[in-house]
Amino acid sequence: MFDKSTWIKLPRNVLQGHGVLDDLSAAVDELYLSGDPFLVTSPSPDRIAGDRVRDQFDGITSISLDRASFESVERVVDAAREADAGYLIALGGGKPIDVAKMASDRLDCGFISVPTAASHDGIVSGRSSIPEGDTRHSVAADPPLAVVADTELLAEAPWELTTAGCADIISNYTAVKDWELAHRLKNVEYSEYAGALSQMTAEMLVGSADSIKPGLEESAWIVTKALVSSGVAMSIAGSSRPASGAEHLFSHQLDRIAPGSALHGHQVGVGSIMTEYFHSGARGEWTDIRDALSTMGAPTTADELGIDDETIIEALTTAHEIRDRYTILGNGVSEEAAIEAATITGVI
Numbered sequence: 001m002f003d004k005s006t007w008i009k010l011p012r013n014v015l016q017g018h019g020v021l022d023d024l025s026a027a028v029d030e031l032y033l034s035g036d037p038f039l040v041t042s043p044s045p046d047r048i049a050g051d052r053v054r055d056q057f058d059g060i061t062s063i064s065l066d067r068a069s070f071e072s073v074e075r076v077v078d079a080a081r082e083a084d085a086g087y088l089i090a091l092g093g094g095k096p097i098d099v100a101k102m103a104s105d106r107l108d109c110g111f112i113s114v115p116t117a118a119s120h121d122g123i124v125s126g127r128s129s130i131p132e133g134d135t136r137h138s139v140a141a142d143p144p145l146a147v148v149a150d151t152e153l154l155a156e157a158p159w160e161l162t163t164a165g166c167a168d169i170i171s172n173y174t175a176v177k178d179w180e181l182a183h184r185l186k187n188v189e190y191s192e193y194a195g196a197l198s199q200m201t202a203e204m205l206v207g208s209a210d211s212i213k214p215g216l217e218e219s220a221w222i223v224t225k226a227l228v229s230s231g232v233a234m235s236i237a238g239s240s241r242p243a244s245g246a247e248h249l250f251s252h253q254l255d256r257i258a259p260g261s262a263l264h265g266h267q268v269g270v271g272s273i274m275t276e277y278f279h280s281g282a283r284g285e286w287t288d289i290r291d292a293l294s295t296m297g298a299p300t301t302a303d304e305l306g307i308d309d310e311t312i313i314e315a316l317t318t319a320h321e322i323r324d325r326y327t328i329l330g331n332g333v334s335e336e337a338a339i340e341a342a343t344i345t346g347v348i
């Protein structure tokens with residue numbers, strides 16, 4: 001008997017373009033939701049676009065969060081219940097979007113993703129990435145019912161947020177290699193479609209590098225399209241595997257030992273240079289990753305991340321402890337090997 005089955009959850013509406021934030025309530029109407037919305041945001045996005053969202057909905061309540069944590073998820077769940085909200089709107093970068101995604105899962109209601117930065121590929125994905133103590137959970141949750149990505153707003157965000165989004169996509173190269181490796185060595189389930197989509201997304205972004213420049217709304221358009229595509233790959237896979245390998249474990253470990261030092265996307269980009277070195281050696285493709293990051297203005301060294309060499313080595317040697325996800329790091333790389341990789345690739 002044929003006994004395979006899969007359930008791929010994707011957003012129903014994806015609006016992307018100049019000024020589409022003003023179409024948010026129209027996009028919500030189209031979803032036939034009931035009840036009032038509850039807005040989950042964080043300080044800068046709230047200041048920049050909170051009123052443009054609130055002005056479109058009667059009876060909306062909002063909360064502004066300083067950080068992503070399980071406690072923040074609980075705060076949102078409690079406040080949304082108290083407001084008797086029918087659905088959530090997440091406005092901001094990765095943190096409010098991840099918290100709202102998980103809270104909507106707990107509340108059994110839908111949520112709409114309204115990114116204010118093209119900084120990460122969680123804007124569409126069905127995963128929530130939440131730190132807790134010594135670990136970071138990649139929690140399954142439903143993807144947004146709709147995504148409203150206003151390229152005018154995204155283009156006005158600090159340029160480094162966009163280069164972080166580029167680096168999050170470039171890291172797909174090594175994430176897919178780690179996934180294939182885990183499939184071969186540990187029989188981890190692998191999706192050819194999700195792997196190919198994730199890799200193609202990185203290739204297309206690198207192919208568009210010449211059009212990715214500060215001050216060009218076109219850049220926000222290109223990067224957001226790639227982030228949507230990468231998020232869809234995660235939804236097809238039903239895991240963050242297509243977009244998160246050893247370079248993400250390294251970044252999550254940096255978040256633990258040097259919190260707030262650099263943006264998620266920038267950390268995974270630098271991680272990707274070193275983990276590509278582990279995959280393919282001194283004459284391997286790590287130079288392609290480094291050059292692509294550098295062309296887009298993303299950091300390629302510890303100095304550019306604002307993180308000291310010792311912390312980079314500590315994160316690289318302990319990254320495998322973050323979660324049970326087999327990657328090129330195996331059961332851990334030695335300090336000597338980490339120093340060699342970081343030195344040869346010019347990260348330290």
Ligand SMILES: NC(=O)C1=CN([C@@H]2O[C@H](COP(=O)(O)OP(=O)(O)OC[C@H]3O[C@@H](n4cnc5c(N)ncnc54)[C@H](OP(=O)(O)O)[C@@H]3O)[C@@H](O)[C@H]2O)C=CC1
Nearest residue numbers: 042043044093094095116117119120122125127129157264
């Ligand atoms: N679920 C998934 O599949 C994925 C999840 N992630 C997660 O997302 C997070 C990274 O996302 P990231 O966006 O970097 O994190 P943040 O949400 O912390 O945003 C980064 C910074 O940008 C600020 N900001 C956001 N928008 C604007 C704007 N328009 N103008 C000025 N400042 C702005 C934020 O302000 P403020 O401090 O006020 O919020 C914050 O200081 C990580 O936690 C990562 O794990 C990443 C990829 C995939």
Ligand SMILES: O=C(CO)COP(=O)(O)O
Nearest residue numbers: 121129138240243244248
């Ligand atoms: O950041 C991600 C993909 O870009 C996903 O994060 P996780 O590694 O926590 O699943």
Ligand SMILES: [Zn+2]
Nearest residue numbers: 120121168268
């Ligand atoms: Zn990421």
